Amino acid sequence: MSHGEILTQKARYRARCTGLGHQTSLQHLQAVQGQDPVPAAASRDQACLEAAVFERLGGTADYCAHPAGVAQVRPGADHLVVELDPKLGPKLSLPEHSLLSLLPTQYTGPDEDEGDPGGIAGVRLLGIDTAGAHLGLVGTDARVTLTGPAPTQWRAIITARRAACRDGNLVPLWDAPALTPFESDSLAADHTWHEERADLAWVASGLLRRIALFHTVAKPYCVRYWQHGLGWKFELRYEHDVPMDHEALLAYLTHPVWGMPLKANREHCVCKPCDCDRGQERNCWYTLDAGGGRHDEIGIHFRRGRLDRDTGKEYGRLVGAGATPDWLAQVLPSHYQRSAA
DSSP, X not given: OOHHHHHHHHHHHHHHHHSSOHHHHHHHHHHSTTOOSSOOOSSHHHHHHHHHHHHHOOTTSSOOSSGGGEEEEEEETTEEXXXXXSEETTTXXXXXXXXXXXXXXXXXXXXXXXXXXXXXXXXXXXXXXXXXXXXXXXXXXXXXXXXXXXXXXXXXXXXXXXXXXXHTTEEEOTTOSSOOHHHHHHHHHTHHHHHHHHHTHHHHHHHHTTTTHHHHTOOOSEEEEEEETTEEEEEEEEOTTSOOOHHHHHHHHTOTTTSOSOEEEEEEEOOOSSOTTSSOOEEEEEEEEOSSOGGGOEEEEEEEOOTTOOOHHHHHHHHXXXXXXXXXXXXXXXXXXXXXX
């Protein structure tokens, strides 16, 4: 295979994983010759910060314009840019929800038990500019930039959060130059658990760097994910007339050269192409094994609704969240056709 053909394949892989588009991906790879199309995080610290962002994005709490609320990502070895959708559901701000879920606080009110830090211990807001809101992990070179809103909007979110902290007996920790004693105590209280999570942070980091696959390769109208032990669980919901394209999605995630070092296993699959069972719900379960046993695997449930299931409510929330007509036509074709008629 020629160099040009390999470069084209790498650009296609990067475009599908990141949502950046083929030409943009091709130009990037031409400029950084020899780099993988989706490079892994260069350090454990970088993977840990990206894993924290993946955990707290918030785009699966309601419907967003893109699955998981991420329009695209721009991964570099030592930096990741995450472009967030504007809305979480029809009314809430996804950038606000995501940022505030990450920034740590300490409760200093009258309750005896102060509990763990709000947000993620060690995450710091490094600055806000035209590129977005820059996050770091204290004492490290790890960097993630959240983008989407204008700088004035990001600053308004932080201003409102500081005011809410004053009213709620909370101390903002996201400006502290070093890890605060409160954060240190919280991390030390469950040191083994945090170390085990850090060892597996590359999994969540790798998933976030390929998050666009859920709208470039797969076509679910809804994606939900949550942490399960040291691993992750996903549920992808499809309208009845939309194929559950799990083979393509899993092939990209586990690509033998550029994918994550995971092995896909089929647990149960009933992708019947016909409606011979009167169009009942179809369910397929796959696991991605990270090599450490069932406690840290990724479980993915592909779920296609029954023939007579009404997804009108979901369609309305996607419209309210800003989903494009093109996406609606792909993931909820029956409702889109009725609305366009």
